Amino acid sequence: MRRYPIHLHAGVSSVAxxxxxxxxxxxxxxxxxxxxxxxPTSDRLRGLSGSRRCPATKVMRPLRPFLLSPHIRLPSLISxxxxxxxxxxxxxxxxxxxxxxxxRRSSPNPMSSTSTLAEPEIEYEHIEGAxxxxxxxxxxxxxxxxxxQLNSRYRIVHxxxxxxxxxxxxxxxxxxxxxxxxKIARADSVPREASILRSLTRTQPTPDDxxxxxxxxxxxxxxxxxVPPLLDEFMVTGPNGTHPCYxxxxxxxxxxxxxxxxxxGLFHLDVARSLAAQLTLAVAFxxxxxxxxxxxxxxxxxxxxxxxxxxxxxxxxxxxGVPAHAVSTIWLGKSxxxxxxxxxHIYLTDFGEAYSPSQVDRYESHAPTVSRPPEARFEPTTTLxxxxxxxxxxxxxxxxxxxxxxxxxxxxxxDDTTCEQVDALGPLPPVWWQKWEARGxxxxxxxxxxxxxxxxxxxxxxxxxxxxxRLEAGMNTASDEERDAILALxxxxxxxxxxxxxxxxxxxxxxxxQKWALPEYHRSR
Numbered sequence: 001m002r003r004y005p006i007h008l009h010a011g012v013s014s015v016a017x018x019x020x021x022x023x024x025x026x027x028x029x030x031x032x033x034x035x036x037x038x039x040p041t042s043d044r045l046r047g048l049s050g051s052r053r054c055p056a057t058k059v060m061r062p063l064r065p066f067l068l069s070p071h072i073r074l075p076s077l078i079s080x081x082x083x084x085x086x087x088x089x090x091x092x093x094x095x096x097x098x099x100x101x102x103x104r105r106s107s108p109n110p111m112s113s114t115s116t117l118a119e120p121e122i123e124y125e126h127i128e129g130a131x132x133x134x135x136x137x138x139x140x141x142x143x144x145x146x147x148x149q150l151n152s153r154y155r156i157v158h159x160x161x162x163x164x165x166x167x168x169x170x171x172x173x174x175x176x177x178x179x180x181x182x183k184i185a186r187a188d189s190v191p192r193e194a195s196i197l198r199s200l201t202r203t204q205p206t207p208d209d210x211x212x213x214x215x216x217x218x219x220x221x222x223x224x225x226x227v228p229p230l231l232d233e234f235m236v237t238g239p240n241g242t243h244p245c246y247x248x249x250x251x252x253x254x255x256x257x258x259x260x261x262x263x264x265g266l267f268h269l270d271v272a273r274s275l276a277a278q279l280t281l282a283v284a285f286x287x288x289x290x291x292x293x294x295x296x297x298x299x300x301x302x303x304x305x306x307x308x309x310x311x312x313x314x315x316x317x318x319x320x321g322v323p324a325h326a327v328s329t330i331w332l333g334k335s336x337x338x339x340x341x342x343x344x345h346i347y348l349t350d351f352g353e354a355y356s357p358s359q360v361d362r363y364e365s366h367a368p369t370v371s372r373p374p375e376a377r378f379e380p381t382t383t384l385x386x387x388x389x390x391x392x393x394x395x396x397x398x399x400x401x402x403x404x405x406x407x408x409x410x411x412x413x414x415d416d417t418t419c420e421q422v423d424a425l426g427p428l429p430p431v432w433w434q435k436w437e438a439r440g441x442x443x444x445x446x447x448x449x450x451x452x453x454x455x456x457x458x459x460x461x462x463x464x465x466x467x468x469x470r471l472e473a474g475m476n477t478a479s480d481e482e483r484d485a486i487l488a489l490x491x492x493x494x495x496x497x498x499x500x501x502x503x504x505x506x507x508x509x510x511x512x513x514q515k516w517a518l519p520e521y522h523r524s525r
Contacts, residue, residue: 121134122134122137122312122319123312123313123314124310124311124312124313125310125311125312125313127308127310127326129328129329130162130308130326130327130328131162131163131167131326132164133310133322133323133326135164135186136240136321136322136323137240137319137321137322138187138239138240138241138321139186139187139188139240139241140186140187140188140240140241140321141166141167141184141186141240141243142167142184142187142236142238142240142243142321143238143239143240143321143322143323144156144167144169144184144323145323146158146305146327149174150171150182150184150234150236150245151232151234151236151245153173153174153175153232154171154172154173154174154180154182154247155171155172155174156169156170156171156182157169157170157171157172157179158170158305158327158330159305159327159328159329159330160181160250160251160329160330161329162329165185165186165189166183166184166185166186166189167183167184168181168182168183168184169181169182169183169184170250170330171247173231173247179250180231180232180247180248180249180250181228181247181248181249181250181251182245182246182247183245183246183247183248184236184243184244184245185243185244185245186243187240187241187242187243188241189244191244193246194230194233194244194246197227197228197229197230197246197248198230222281222285226278226281226282226285226345226346227282227285227286228248228249228251229248229249230246230247230248231247231248231249232246232247233245233246233247234246238321239320239321240321255275255336255346255399255400258334258336258339259336265336265403265404266336266337266402266403266469266470266473266475267336267337267339267344267400267401268337268339268340268341268475268476269401269470269475269476269477269478270341270476270520270523271336271339271340271341271344272400272401273401273516273517273520273521274341274344274517274520274521274523274524275344275346275400276397276400276401276517277513277517277518277520277521278344278345278346278521279346279393279396279397279400280393280397280504280507280508280513280517281508281521282346283389283393283504284504284505284507284508287386287389287503287504287505305327305328305330306327306328307325307326307327307328308325308326308328309324309325310322310323310324310325310326337473337475341520341523341524342524344524345524368412369412369413369414369417370395370405370407370408370409370412370417370420371391371392371395371396371405371407372392372417373387373388373391373392373498374391374418374421374428374432374496375388375497375498376388377414377418378428378431378432378435378436385498386503386504387498387499387501388498389504390493390501390502390503390504390507391493391494391498391501393493393504393507394406394490394493394494395407397490397493398490401466401486402461402462402465402466402469403465403466403469404465406420406424406458406461406465406490406494407420407421407424408420415436415438415441415442418436418438419442419443422442422443422447423449423455423456423457424456424457424458424461425458425491425494425496427447428496429496429497432496433447458487458490458491458494459487462483462486462487466478466483466486467483482512482515482516485510485511485512485515485516486512488510488511488512489507489510489511489512489513492510493507
């Protein structure tokens with residue numbers, strides 16, 4: 001069974017289009033390099049046309065045209081990965097709650113209180129689809145090589161993902177002959193994600209008082225199945241410092257990748273229902289624990305890593321701790337339209353932003369603007385809590401069943417997003433309306449859209465992004481009864497005031513979850 005990763009944290013990311021290589025190229029290198037656990041030759045760099053010499057590395061660096069990415073941006077709480085269940089295969093789809101984000105992006109981890117000494121900023125040439133090279137510095141990311149080993153046990157096979165505060169690598173666990181995901185965090189990050197995973201998988205959840213205890217515990221245990229087990233954790237020391245690392249089961253692809261790989265970016269309705277149910281079960285499991293919230297045969301199937309030389313803008317040699325080449329991210333998934341119900345299983349991953357409201361006061365949301373709860377903007381002195389997760393969960397559920405985010409906008413600014421929210425949901429609470437200094441750019445003082453703007457309500461957005469696009473793609477659409485049930489649930493979850501939103505347990509008890517989403521999930525098991 002394959003699983004798709006869903007990440008519970010912040011940050012929507014765009015997806016770069018990666019060029020695949022001909023299978024004959026793969027087989028020709030396989031015998032020369034993979035059989036000896038070596039990476040493909042470093043001069044096989046990505047590129048479509050043209051090249052020039054990088055003075056720092058003396059390697060010809062291809063000049064590549066920029067490609068507009070077709071991948072959809074989604075809000076994210078969780079990361080779904082599809083599980084294949086064999087040594088040579090990878091697990092679930094991944095998805096983030098706080099930003100239905102690209103699998104290559106990992107959630108931000110808060111920085112430790114210990115700051116590193118200021119160093120001169122070095123500028124590097126931009127590499128499309130790669131982590132920020134400037135992050136490879138003292139206190140920053142750790143450079144690894146394909147074919148290298150970590151902790152005398154994990155041989156690096158490919159790159160699964162990256163983010164501001166970590167990189168994630170597909171590795172061969174030589175002790176157990178299995179593929180794993182190894183996440184390597186910045187040296188100055190707080191290593192709490194592994195402890196959260198341990199807590200989630202070792203302790204029993206506490207059911208909500210409003211639910212039947214036996215039924216609630218059963219649902220929470222289903223949610224536990226969507227949290228990847230922590231297989232190992234260790235520290236690695238390099239030129240940039242000492243980095244916390246942890247090992248989990250890998251995932252094949254994110255939901256965002258899957259949506260982006262299909263024309264129209266939609267899941268079949270039964271698949272969307274099942275994924276939505278799993279995402280909600282996973283969030284319920286996390287909330288019940290008091291927490292708020294990627295060998296030879298592999299290369300032959302998916303193509304080996306592609307490299308691009310890292311170059312300083314000033315042409316000087318690279319400093320210690322900076323990789324000579326950026327590595328492309330492997331694509332292991334399927335397009336959303338090719339995913340069948342038995343394949344639709346997720347993992348909830350990336351707990352770097354998770355926290356316990358009973359122990360920590362959190363005021364700032366790191367969710368992407370389009371899925372950030374409005375109280376984070378209009379009530380910055382009020383602590384965020386479980387209800388803030390509910391808003392972002394609603395955006396993630398919408399992102400699963402629809403073509404695009406409910407509040408997506410071209411610029412993605414706070415003001416544009418607030419305008420989209422008012423268009424979809426209606427007027428802001430009066431106090432928030434007065435606080436919104438830019439309201440006059442979009443509305444008259446009485447709330448009328450200015451300059452003849454066309455306003456689309458939440459219902460209109462649903463009919464367009466869910467129903468119309470499915471109809472045009474020849475896919476099943478929701479019945480009127482299901483449409484009303486989905487919209488009733490999402491409207492309650494997208495209530496402006498946090499106190500008016502349902503708990504995640506109440507979300508699971510909603511008509512849509514009980515009549516459509518959960519039954520579809522149980523059929524997929």
